[in-house]
Amino acid sequence: SAVISQKPSRDICQRGTSLTIQCQVDSQVTMMFWYRQQPGQSLTLIATANQGSEATYESGFVIDKFPISRPNLTFSTLTVSNMSPEDSSIYLCSVEGRRYAEAFFGQGTRLTVV
């Protein structure tokens, strides 16, 4: 199994500002995934981050709003830019397990935009 350290665990931010979320994995992984989970809802994939290439964004998510970095095989960041209250959500990073291609998740970042 993979151990993922995600930070910050929570933050309260002013609208119009940006927040960068970090995700550190204890082993090298090819793909990292970023999800958003709005309160009481399911998980929605934002983007897939591969090392050495630009992230692939899902429909409804754009790079200007959610820039992603993937400088090496164990680390990634997601920035939520120019935040509005609608961005209040839990953001989760995830990596794929080797045995079942299952998803291992970080602890999540609970973001509140005021």
Added chain:
Amino acid sequence: GQQVMQIPQYQHVQEGEDFTTYCNSSTTLSNIQWYKQRPGGHPVFLIQLVKSGEVKKQKRLTFQFGEAKKNSSLHITATQTTDVGTYFCAGDFGNEKLTFGTGTRLTIIP
């Protein structure tokens, strides 16, 4: 687009009663996975089903994959308070990413 729906959205059961959640995909799946998310926690992998008609058991949990590989179910026998949480199915359509179902939130009445 590819969607995965779950029913029911919520389920309240008396402790000791059984619980079932159903998952339906718009198209055929490569495989399906199930996750449990405790309140305030992150999703945790439970199992993967790959073969048509597959049935797997984990203690009181029984997982089934439909013959057409478009639906799945999770059945919990004799629920306990530790079963509280939201159960998600997640479909793999063969495109290297998971599509999570809408989830079923289980609460247990002691």
